[in-house]
Amino acid sequence: MTKTYVLDTSAFIYGIVPDGELVTPSRVYEEVKDEKSRLKLELISGLIVRDPCQECIAEIEDAALKTGDKHRISLTDRDLLALALEEKGSGKDVKIMTDDYAIQNIARKIGIDIVPLHQKKIKQKIEWEKRCIGCNRIYSEGEICDVCGSPLRLKKRSISRGKKNEKR
Numbered sequence: 001m002t003k004t005y006v007l008d009t010s011a012f013i014y015g016i017v018p019d020g021e022l023v024t025p026s027r028v029y030e031e032v033k034d035e036k037s038r039l040k041l042e043l044i045s046g047l048i049v050r051d052p053c054q055e056c057i058a059e060i061e062d063a064a065l066k067t068g069d070k071h072r073i074s075l076t077d078r079d080l081l082a083l084a085l086e087e088k089g090s091g092k093d094v095k096i097m098t099d100d101y102a103i104q105n106i107a108r109k110i111g112i113d114i115v116p117l118h119q120k121k122i123k124q125k126i127e128w129e130k131r132c133i134g135c136n137r138i139y140s141e142g143e144i145c146d147v148c149g150s151p152l153r154l155k156k157r158s159i160s161r162g163k164k165n166e167k168r
Helices: 007-013 026-031 035-042 056-067 075-087 101-110
Strands: 001-008 021-024 093-099 113-115 126-131 151-158
Touching: 001 007, 001 056, 001 075, 007 026, 026 075, 056 075, 056 093, 056 101, 075 093, 075 101, 101 113, 113 126
Parallel strands: 001 021, 001 093, 093 113
Antiparallel strands: 126 151
């Protein structure tokens, strides 16, 4: 079976293109602006540029909400992940080529493999939570603690082997 690679912008910038079916969403295609990277992109034969279905976009938005990466991913990232999910759903062996850790985190959540370009691949799933810096309460949204009035900060919580690490 031929592998399908969903390419992030960094693949075009670094000029790293594997053998296999190559797919990217139109937002990634539009994001490549510098002349050298644009030329690399234009010279890739067989590159398929298309947008994901709305159903897959909704699934990615849900996954991003669950991991806490909702505010960390751009529309381009969302479309990239949704396109990979759609390709996987059609029975293809799919890998996303990216160095973006938020994309990697969501991809792990939805069961899609990653091919890192210049950064190391993430080792654990991460969930982000808003935590009060005063009383340590956890919130799903907002900027100020309802109890003590302190600001909320995003904190990461690593998930290993499918279990959440115990809170201290």
